[in-house]
Amino acid sequence: MLAWIAGALLATYLALCVLLYLQQRRLIYYPQFTRVDAGQTDFSLARPDAVLRGWVVNPGRTHALLYFGGNAESVDANREAFARALPSHTVYLVAYRGYGASDGAPTETALLADALALHDEVATRHPDGQVAVAGRSLGSGVATHVAAERDVSSLILITPFDSLVAVAQAHYPIFPVRLLLDDRYDSTARLPRHRGKLLVLRAGRDTVVPPLHTDRLLTAFKGPTQVQDFPAAGHDDLSLDPAYWPAIGSFLDADVE
Template identity: 55%
Template sequence: MFWIALPLTMVYLGLCGFMYVRQRELVYLPHQTRVEATQTNFALVNGDVTLRGWVVNPGRKRALVYFGGNSEAIQLNRSSFARWFPQHTVYLVAYRGFGASEGQPDEAGLASDALALFDHVRLQHPRIGVDVIGYSLGSGVAAHVAAQRPVRRLALITPYDTLADVGQAHYRWLPVRLLARDRFDSVSNLSRRTGPTLVVRAGRDKVIPAASTQRLIEALPRRPRVLELPSAEHGNVAAAPGFSRTLKAFFATPAPRSGPSAINPVAIHVHRPLPGRRKST
């Protein structure tokens, strides 16, 4: 038995080591997002890294910052966001290592960049405040910003409790919670969040487990508004009927004051079939 168990143990430890070293190549998938810097219209320097992206609807009093998925070409949202949020200047800035942004992606870098971007946007829009959307991987980035800065309204699309727990759900045979280098702990980051929050769930999501999103919802100190899209998959949630209408209404409404006058959370259910779309995390 020893001579059988030993090589199996060595193989297992080797797989653990491989996953520890190469895990970021599984988390961050920037290859299909690359563009030339000349195709962007916005740049921000954070330390030794220049981040690049796009500004939509420039000159508006309100501002909205979007953090995308782990393989998302965020520039494809420009026309939709211009229509959905006509009262907002929208900032679509690629993560480091994505699009035309410099550097290599990791949690510390993305968190630092996100705060630098928020601070820059807040200076440009000082009167009303800054709204934030985070999709999939970006929901963890958005949660970090909301923990550190006064986010006016926060929308989390297909979010998770922690990225480590999502990885553990996909690789049950590996000690992912011990191996994870980038954790994106949204539960901890949002533990004091009391501002207006919208959570969008895809009923057929095979990337973010339903239990992961539910744990995040239950951990929030103030129950969020929840949009349920039972027929949506992870990658086509933005095409679901009711998605854009709910986002537009959520960000068009003035942020309520805390206390009895605050708007009660609402759950919306949409059941119509959806067109397909590329996955992103």
């Protein structure tokens, strides 16, 4: 009887591991909450297998900011806030593939390649200016990749993590997440290749990306770093703090003065 019970428990555990592996991208990406009609956008970029769409805020500025959002973030909801907070920058809010009005389905490989293509397009539109990059939560992994592969003078990471694998393993400690996860977003390995300056916004009550994972990422970077702490903020309400937008604005303005 004990052997039968042990076998049933093992079979159940293995079945859950298989389910976790097969459904992992549904646990990482939440594009269903962000979809909009393509007619509502004012920017598009054709990729070999998809068209990415989004919005341009404060067009015509010399300098630009490319922003990558979180895993369930509708980036268009930030348009007014970016317009007010960063009048000196043209801001590009482009939805990941499968998000907003963009085509396709999200994977790490596709999102990272799209991000580089977006950066290169934005750089051609701002030949006389700087192209800064920002990423929030999941987007911090995308932004870090761009900063590692391109000449980015200013990188802003909002509630960033060391790697998605490490965060997922902490949330699912009984499962071998490190063996199961395909989309890993290993920012700790990539961030040291960034040659510009760094601003990190850290939420003290973050339960999605606990500050420990942000701290581990910070140890990997030896360049000029600013850390703005928000001790009372959580993962999702950080941007409601009155100091949030001024921190971003002053960091970017210092780069273009």
